[in-house]
Amino acid sequence: MTGGIERVRKKREVHASVKDQKLIQRRRDEMIRGAVTLFKEKGFHRSTTREIAKAAGFSIGTLYEYIGQKEDVLYLVCDSIYDGVKEKLEEMNVNAGTIENLKLGIAHYFRVMDEMQDEVLVMYQEVKSLSKDALPYVLKKELEMVSMVEALIKSYMDHEHIDYRQQEVHILAQNIFVQGQMWAFRRWTLQKSYTLDEYIELQTNYLLSGIQMKAGDGK
Amino acid sequence: MTGGIERVRKKREVHASVKDQKLIQRRRDEMIRGAVTLFKEKGFHRSTTREIAKAAGFSIGTLYEYIGQKEDVLYLVCDSIYDGVKEKLEEMNVNAGTIENLKLGIAHYFRVMDEMQDEVLVMYQEVKSLSKDALPYVLKKELEMVSMVEALIKSYMDHEHIDYRQQEVHILAQNIFVQGQMWAFRRWTLQKSYTLDEYIELQTNYLLSGIQMKAGDGK
Amino acid sequence: MTGGIERVRKKREVHASVKDQKLIQRRRDEMIRGAVTLFKEKGFHRSTTREIAKAAGFSIGTLYEYIGQKEDVLYLVCDSIYDGVKEKLEEMNVNAGTIENLKLGIAHYFRVMDEMQDEVLVMYQEVKSLSKDALPYVLKKELEMVSMVEALIKSYMDHEHIDYRQQEVHILAQNIFVQGQMWAFRRWTLQKSYTLDEYIELQTNYLLSGIQMKAGDGK
Amino acid sequence: MTGGIERVRKKREVHASVKDQKLIQRRRDEMIRGAVTLFKEKGFHRSTTREIAKAAGFSIGTLYEYIGQKEDVLYLVCDSIYDGVKEKLEEMNVNAGTIENLKLGIAHYFRVMDEMQDEVLVMYQEVKSLSKDALPYVLKKELEMVSMVEALIKSYMDHEHIDYRQQEVHILAQNIFVQGQMWAFRRWTLQKSYTLDEYIELQTNYLLSGIQMKAGDGK
DNA sequence: TATGAATGAGCTTTCATTCAT
DNA sequence: AATGAATGAAAGCTCATTCAT
Missing domain, CATH: 1.10.10.60 (Homeodomain-like)
Incomplete structure (x- = not known):
């Protein structure tokens, strides 16, 4: 497929x-x-x-x-939203590799998801309506974004000389990516329980505990 | 809303x-x-x-x-899928509170998501098509399911006398819940990189490291 | 084509x-x-x-x-008109092979064209609008009708032991066929100059003179 | 109309x-x-x-x-084709009145129809699309062309002192005219059975037999 | 209770025509 | 005189829904 x-x-x-x-x-x-x-x-x-x-x-x-045809509008919308998200993500170029940088990067991503939650919602509810024809172009963009998150994590791990398996970093990146979207498409429940800052803090702590445990092991 | x-x-x-x-x-x-x-x-x-x-x-x-009306079919479908998932989840009653039990519970949930991935996909792609009228009934069921996951975690934490904030457990439950669905609705990328068992292992390790770090702190 | x-x-x-x-x-x-x-x-x-x-x-x-689709209506109309014409033509079964029979056959065909001139007109103005898909079915019917005229002529010629070349009879049949339609699709000029009976008489004389000259030769 | x-x-x-x-x-x-x-x-x-x-x-x-308006294009096209045909027909001015001349004239007309068969086809398929408004102008041109054929026949008959009724010559002219067009718009069947030369020969023989029979009577 | 023919509002898409540049 | 972007009426076709049998 x-x-x-x-x-x-x-x-x-x-x-x-x-x-x-x-x-x-x-x-x-x-x-x-x-x-x-x-x-x-x-x-x-x-x-x-x-x-x-x-x-x-x-x-x-x-x-x-x-x-x-009508579907082209949907494609243009999805394409444009991805571009918008990507552009915003690239605004903050965080490659220093420090723990602070990693935290900032994650927080930045969550904040972008928050700002663009309407767009994210639209995209997530509608991509599946794209034809077999247009879908690959959009999915490719999504993978590119996951890669950005992945690069951020690797940059940190390399800097800290933490040993990691590709698979682990990949799934971590996917998790962060999805948790960001979650803030948008599960807002009906999440945003009743947490402020954005709380959400960021909770998720960050949680993500880092996973990574740092690894760091502890690695050293 | x-x-x-x-x-x-x-x-x-x-x-x-x-x-x-x-x-x-x-x-x-x-x-x-x-x-x-x-x-x-x-x-x-x-x-x-x-x-x-x-x-x-x-x-x-x-x-x-x-x-x-036509929409009723969608409602019945969504409702039925939820019931199906819930039923399967309830099949395995794991309240012992041990670490093994927690792992088993999470794995079981992921396996159910795998078995029913078509249904999960359908539901996730279509709930948004439900009218304002029918949506609450479906969302309520979803919350119930998150609660089941939450209960599982709490049972473990209580058993281990780990100190936790409600908020933390709640977000953790949401994460697990979403990660299960992720296996279904991101299968186009995840299932190319991982087998179900690998996915379960990676996610479980990751989840537990977060929890156990907490446990280490708590004691 | x-x-x-x-x-x-x-x-x-x-x-x-x-x-x-x-x-x-x-x-x-x-x-x-x-x-x-x-x-x-x-x-x-x-x-x-x-x-x-x-x-x-x-x-x-x-x-x-x-x-x-819309075009199907046109196909059905053309098809039906052909069937109608053919049916009417078959009503009068003239195979005796006498000169009287030939005359009657031709006259009968012209009269059918007159009765159905609206339909003939419609068909002649619209067949070309049929798609490549449907056209062959209609053209096939037309050929069948030309064959009926051809059979009528041959029946006469055989009966009279007139020698003929296939080609000549074929073109003669085509001429008669087209002259019949002519009465319908050139009615704007023909029907101002002639009554149907006059038209039949003129065309029959004309057609027969061609055939009988042949007959004279042949004997 | x-x-x-x-x-x-x-x-x-x-x-x-x-x-x-x-x-x-x-x-x-x-x-x-x-x-x-x-x-x-x-x-x-x-x-x-x-x-x-x-x-x-x-x-x-x-x-x-x-x-x-769009229809004007069709009118211009039809008008132009008629002019083209007429011009070509007038190229060969055959009024000598001999039998040879008549044959040449008919053959020439058929050859013009052959050369311009695409245009003839277009015109015949589309005139009916002209509005009530434009149609008369085009039909008038058609009558002029029939008259040219008529003149050719009369010229022969007069020269040969053959007695004729106006009606007969008129229908003869119409027949020739339509047989010429037939070569174009029934090409899907005629041009599979005959070469142009064969067609001309067959039709000419046939036409003349009708006329000459008349001539035989007349004298 | 089961059927499927009938309906027409409403959809996507086209295209002749206009008019500001 | 030439251009081509803008327009919207109108086309072909679909499909949720009804209802007589």
């Missing part, structure tokens, strides 16, 4: 009748902004193309000048 | 024209079985009521003798 | 959701009747599916219970 | 925003050339104005500088 992910390179092409690339970018941004709001509220399937066009601020005819 | 969860008591009523309760139960079971297969493949929105009826083995007219 | 005609055997399948074959036949007959009237006036392309449904006396939803 | 034909005089006006008549002519020629190719392949209704513009080598905006 996902065997083709590794081979995915370029972005998926979305058909546009309009030729002006600048304009395409601008209109698609408007489209995405509107669509996120809409999908947040009603989901992709319950949103009509007319509603999407309206939310974007143009007519249905114009919408179809910039996409080939 | 979910403020009403606590007040939810009875099951949500699903309209049926037929009176015979036994028959209702039988037909709905057939319906659910067919629907799960269908939703697994095409999702709720892309499945038509005709397809659901066919998969269940009866006519569209008959389908509507046992439900009020 | 038409290389596949010879291999066409069964009727082209037109999708129907309804199962009752009797009902399908009845509804399709209603549909065809309405559609012919409509196509006569506006042509296939300018007629909407809603108009077709209305002309047939049922809703758009019902229309699509009996066809798979 | 066609009662107005006789009163049709000037060409139908097609709206143009551009003033320069030379330019209009040039652009329309480009347009017609492109459109014929397009209509040949997909028909008028299935061709979009964008495609027409593209095939003509200019933008959709420019297209509408030279026509008022």
